[in-house]
Amino acid sequence: MTDRRRVCSLGEAPPGDESRPVRLADELTELARGLHDADAPDDVLREAVLAAIDLVPGTQAGSVTVLVGGGKRVEHKAASGTLPARVDAVMSEYGEGPCLDAVLERRIVRVDDMRRETRWPAFAPRAADLGALSMLAFPMFVKDGSFSALNLYAGDPGAFTDDAEHVGRLLAAHAAVAYSGAQREENLLAAIETRDLIGQAVGLLMERYSISSGRAFDTLVRFSRQANRKLRDVAAELIRDAEAGALR
Template identity: 45%
Template sequence: MMVPSSAEADERGRGPQDTKPISADALAVRLGDIARKLQHQVDTDSILEGIVHAALELVPHAADASVSLITGHRTIDSRAASSDLPRRVDALQSETGQGPCLDASYEERVVSVPDLSTDERWPDFSRPAFNLGARSMLSFQLFVDGDHLGALNLFGKGVGVFDAESERIGALVAAHAAVAVAGSQQVNQLTQALDTRDLIGQAKGILMERYKITAQQAFLLLSRASSELNIKLRDVAEQLTISGEMAKKR
């Protein structure tokens, strides 16, 4: 599910932070509220969507946002994106193996990109990303846990729109979000839960196409196989997506 962009949020009655700066006291209170709410979330998607909502609400000039989960030092999975743009940018970073999200996760805690049309740090990424519609970016490291990394990415509508205040508040949101993620569950559990959901979704799609059945019926088939074989549902789904065949009793 996509998180509403800042423009959509404004249409629902929330005033843009660009025109009404938030006070230090109000910011501290709001960040505390957000951290507490995130820590009580048990659903992984809700945690990530909460992070993106907070960034769009609080960071001046942030028009779009997403959380990127990175594995294997290259593969980037865009989650809780507020529009299709972050997903396309993450796909480009995965393809080229370079970009601000990767640098923020592995090398620097904060990466600022005022103008993607002229930035020379990532020659295979910057101009193509600009052509996709990304004008300026801020990327903040969220967590590092072994081979699992995460970053919060913010996108501006124009070049040079992010200022020192944007970077300062973005870093505070990322820091509070990182504490919430660590407090709610281990990072590897977070990524495993997301991977499991995707595997089951793929397996259900295979069964739906093959047998012309509904999503609910496909899930029941997977669950029955898991119960009869006494193996985890995730393992049943994984075997089906890899081999194309359901696991069988030996």
């Protein structure tokens, strides 16, 4: 995992500051490299949260919300501290909040003062009590149907401006593409590993019972169904048992 902490906040642009768009482009280019160099999907999310704290004006903390299991379960990842973790837990408890709206409605959700918020009657008072008076939630959208959002928090009302929305939107777009790519790579590696495990298990069965590869594979599938376990897990156990027997 790369270290993004060397990036400094861009802050609000002073009037007539024509260099800021160039600096922002440079920072986002560096961020894109860091995200694509991350070792795993969760590393991408941690990189994105750290970058948001550095780059998005007003941000004090961040996290990522991911809907899994066909959108039936909420996972909170890469929380930068206790505030986002506690606020995200309240959102899960009540099933409402800016993060969920951003994910499900695929739009940016901004909260200027949680104490006066009426969109989430159960969530808002609890979040305000925890100290999250300002929030920004960005959908991390890619065409593969993933459901996630980058969530930013501040302890002061009115912490986020239109400029913060602009920077956060660009950052979230970079993070979404990198996260999707990391997931695909992880799934591909897992598929290759699964194929190799099944191949080894089939070879063991062929040798043990003097049967063809087709019959060996069918036998492995039958074991999997009878045990109600994944084929990969059955193959891995068969290989472990064979290795353990060879060491005796």
